[in-house]
Amino acid sequence: xxxxxxxxxxxxxxxxxxxxxxxxxxxxxxxxxxxxxxxxxxxxxxxxxxxxxxxxxxxxxxxxxxxxxxxxxxxxxxxxxxxxxxxxxxxxxxxxxxxxxxxxxxxxxxxxxxxxxx
Amino acid sequence: xxxxxxxxxxxxxxxxxxxxxxxxxxxxxxxxxxxxxxxxxxxxxxxxxxxxxxxxxxxxxxxxxxxxxxxxxxxxxxxxxxxxxxxxxxxxxxxxxxxxxxxxxxxxxxxxxxxxx
Numbered sequence: 001x002x003x004x005x006x007x008x009x010x011x012x013x014x015x016x017x018x019x020x021x022x023x024x025x026x027x028x029x030x031x032x033x034x035x036x037x038x039x040x041x042x043x044x045x046x047x048x049x050x051x052x053x054x055x056x057x058x059x060x061x062x063x064x065x066x067x068x069x070x071x072x073x074x075x076x077x078x079x080x081x082x083x084x085x086x087x088x089x090x091x092x093x094x095x096x097x098x099x100x101x102x103x104x105x106x107x108x109x110x111x112x113x114x115x116x117x118x
Numbered sequence: 119x120x121x122x123x124x125x126x127x128x129x130x131x132x133x134x135x136x137x138x139x140x141x142x143x144x145x146x147x148x149x150x151x152x153x154x155x156x157x158x159x160x161x162x163x164x165x166x167x168x169x170x171x172x173x174x175x176x177x178x179x180x181x182x183x184x185x186x187x188x189x190x191x192x193x194x195x196x197x198x199x200x201x202x203x204x205x206x207x208x209x210x211x212x213x214x215x216x217x218x219x220x221x222x223x224x225x226x227x228x229x230x231x232x233x234x235x
Contacts, residue, residue: 031221033221033222033223035222035223040227040228041227041228042122042209042211042225042226042227042228043163043209043223043225044225045222045223045224048221048222056222059222089161091163093163093223095221105151105213105221106153106165106168107213107223108165109155109162109163109164111160111161111162112161112162112163114161
């Protein structure tokens, strides 16, 4: 596709339910990042992948959050047993080169998934 | 750990005028990149401009330019000839260029820019 896409764009769920958020990066992009953005704040790093390997998950808030990118392309962020504090905009970004390598890197963001936990 | 600070929660500018948004950052690294992203009401994140820390020349993209002061750890964004479509939230972001780093962006809290007709 022409850009990063995310689905669903909006998700309303009840507390305790599991949700899966999908990110489809720009074709050929090696690195994929997940961020979470609370209202009125800047995005905060959650985790990232180079190809299919999860390189860092230090930003995941707790073990209810997990992510995968099994074929090095589409990624899924899963939140189990959702809580109201999980409500936020979840953003995905991809970049052409692998994160952590010296060199220019620009991250292109998807439109985000707005999650509301009731 | 690196931090990014945007001290102006809100700014306002008259259409066709010039406005400067401030950003400071804290790092012990010498190699890094700095970015300004725009987030319009649609909440997309759009790259506005990028600066490599090893380049002394300030980056420019049409009406957007930066004033990069490495010693002062300052990275301000100047928007010239402001247009109504420039109204948005603007985020300053830092990315390490150090080998082995995650490469994730560290964002400030943003500055909300209003443009008055």
